[in-house]
Amino acid sequence: MATKETLNTQSNDPSFSHILDELQWRGLVALSTDEKELRAALSKPITFYCGFDPTAPSLHLGNLVQLLTMRRLQLAGHNPLALVGGATGLVGDPKPNSERTLNDRETVAAWVEKLAEQNRRFLDFDGKNAAQMVNNLDWTSEYSAIDFLREIGKHYRVGKMISKDAVSARLNSDAGISYTEFSYQIMQGLDFLELYRRYDCVMQTGGSDQWGNLTSGTDLIHKVEGKSVHLIATPLITNADGKKFGKSEGNAIWLDSELTSPYAMYQFWLNTDDADVIDRLKVFTFLTRAEIAEYEQMVAEEPFKREAQRRLALEVTELVHSKQESESARDASLALFGSGDLGSLDQKTLSSALAELPSAKLPRGAKIIEALVATGLVESNSEARRAIEQGAVSVNKVKIGSEDEALEPLASMSLAVISKGKKNLAGVFFSG
RNA sequence: GGCAAGUUACCCAAGCGGCCAAAGGGAUCUGACUGUAAAUCAGCUGGUGUAUGCCUACGGGGGUUCGAAUCCCUCACUUGCCA
Numbered sequence: 001m002a003t004k005e006t007l008n009t010q011s012n013d014p015s016f017s018h019i020l021d022e023l024q025w026r027g028l029v030a031l032s033t034d035e036k037e038l039r040a041a042l043s044k045p046i047t048f049y050c051g052f053d054p055t056a057p058s059l060h061l062g063n064l065v066q067l068l069t070m071r072r073l074q075l076a077g078h079n080p081l082a083l084v085g086g087a088t089g090l091v092g093d094p095k096p097n098s099e100r101t102l103n104d105r106e107t108v109a110a111w112v113e114k115l116a117e118q119n120r121r122f123l124d125f126d127g128k129n130a131a132q133m134v135n136n137l138d139w140t141s142e143y144s145a146i147d148f149l150r151e152i153g154k155h156y157r158v159g160k161m162i163s164k165d166a167v168s169a170r171l172n173s174d175a176g177i178s179y180t181e182f183s184y185q186i187m188q189g190l191d192f193l194e195l196y197r198r199y200d201c202v203m204q205t206g207g208s209d210q211w212g213n214l215t216s217g218t219d220l221i222h223k224v225e226g227k228s229v230h231l232i233a234t235p236l237i238t239n240a241d242g243k244k245f246g247k248s249e250g251n252a253i254w255l256d257s258e259l260t261s262p263y264a265m266y267q268f269w270l271n272t273d274d275a276d277v278i279d280r281l282k283v284f285t286f287l288t289r290a291e292i293a294e295y296e297q298m299v300a301e302e303p304f305k306r307e308a309q310r311r312l313a314l315e316v317t318e319l320v321h322s323k324q325e326s327e328s329a330r331d332a333s334l335a336l337f338g339s340g341d342l343g344s345l346d347q348k349t350l351s352s353a354l355a356e357l358p359s360a361k362l363p364r365g366a367k368i369i370e371a372l373v374a375t376g377l378v379e380s381n382s383e384a385r386r387a388i389e390q391g392a393v394s395v396n397k398v399k400i401g402s403e404d405e406a407l408e409p410l411a412s413m414s415l416a417v418i419s420k421g422k423k424n425l426a427g428v429f430f431s432g
Numbered sequence: 433g434g435c436a437a438g439u440u441a442c443c444c445a446a447g448c449g450g451c452c453a454a455a456g457g458g459a460u461c462u463g464a465c466u467g468u469a470a471a472u473c474a475g476c477u478g479g480u481g482u483a484u485g486c487c488u489a490c491g492g493g494g495g496u497u498c499g500a501a502u503c504c505c506u507c508a509c510u511u512g513c514c515a
């Protein structure tokens with residue numbers, strides 16, 4: 001993968017003497033099992049795992065928190081197992097408000113492949129403490145219902161299962177909960193047990209919203225094997241303004257460049273709130289404590305320069321995509337937002353900037369409305385008209401007053417920049 | 433298995449024969465102010481495009497009626513109580 005070189009540049013901050021100290025400083029430990037024991041366990045190389053369920057064709061920023069936590073642990077000498085939920089994805093973990101719709105087996109299997117592929121870009125699968133990929137379908141598919149109920153189910157008390165947040169929230173909601181989703185915690189417990197047996201895996205990491213499912217495994221191992229194993233739960237990343245983190249225009253930010261372009265990724269991070277940017281640098285970059293302290297000062301003294309946001313955007317875009325794509329995204333952002341005068345840019349700069357944006361090929365003389373729809377800036381003609389009425393639409397940075405105005409190419413070029421609002425830009429390439 | 437209540441747009445939720453493309457929140461989007469920030473204020477939010485039109489939409493299907501989100505039947509799902 002193109003990001004192998006990026007992996008090689010990563011390291012933990014040597015100013016921390018214990019990996020747990022660094023994780024805590026980065027705000028990555030929301031909950032954990034007994035800290036003393038955890039600290040002791042982490043002082044020598046251990047094997048740990050984190051699971052990713054195939055609920056979509058790509059991982060998103062929430063998963064990136066997990067991936068980076070795993071990577072930091074790997075850099076500290078521990079052995080990561082990246083688990084893809086070929087089995088748990090067929091069942092579905094309980095969401096707080098609604099029952100999931102089951103995806104068919106082919107879809108889940110295809111998504112498993114995609115998630116596995118993405119995992120390979122964030123962890124090192126070569127070298128001395130190489131990561132390994134595991135799929136829980138490998139050990140669950142061989143269980144018969146009877147074996148499952150006798151060997152695993154017997155260790156679970158319904159009272160305790162019901163009291164877990166994810167389940168009780170659903171029991172108290174209108175949606176209720178199916179037996180299928182109710183059983184999810186048992187499957188996750190089984191995963192940990194199997195990995196403990198097969199790989200001597202003694203720690204699991206995951207999101208704090210999964211705490212109930214994480215403890216399912218430690219409890220099971222304690223009962224069956226009489227051993228204490230460990231957990232680290234990362235906090236749910238939230239924004240200072242209370243809005244959901246990791247969404248842009250209501251859509252998730254995906255790690256797959258087909259779903260979220262490097263440019264969109266860069267823009268997302270560039271728009272990080274001042275109040276959040278330092279926390280984000282800690283969680284999503286490998287900058288050291290000292291470097292981040294410098295940015296903290298910059299944010300306090302000259303927030304309008306947005307140095308921290310720029311660095312954050314560049315770093316994370318490189319991490320998720322590549323150095324080259326990250327720099328292109330940055331250059332495109334500078335070109336399109338910078339001077340305000342697109343005419344001063346040469347065709348080459350502008351073309352490469354537009355390549356980062358959604359775009360459409362249209363015949364000369366096409367209507368502005370057509371361009372808005374064709375580029376995907378709006379979803380319907382009505383929405384396009386509404387946007388124009390609201391004064392949201394510009395062509396080549398010049399505001400459009402009426403839908404009848406001509407869609408002119410920029411200067412002597414055969415392209416135009418069309419925008420809805422300040423941040424939604426698209427390119428139009430004229431043919432003929 | 434029985435009884436009761438419920439299923440409304442992205443989410444919550446009102447409406448209980450015509451004035452319903454559906455109140456009110458929330459969320460997204462847009463404008464102003466700014467730093468591509470936050471906060472604040474304002475506006476939009478089914479489609480078609482200009483027709484007091486038409487199409488689609490109040491869980492699915494069927495019916496009553498000039499007219500149904502609203503009444504009836506039926507199916508599915510959800511919740512609660514009883515078994």
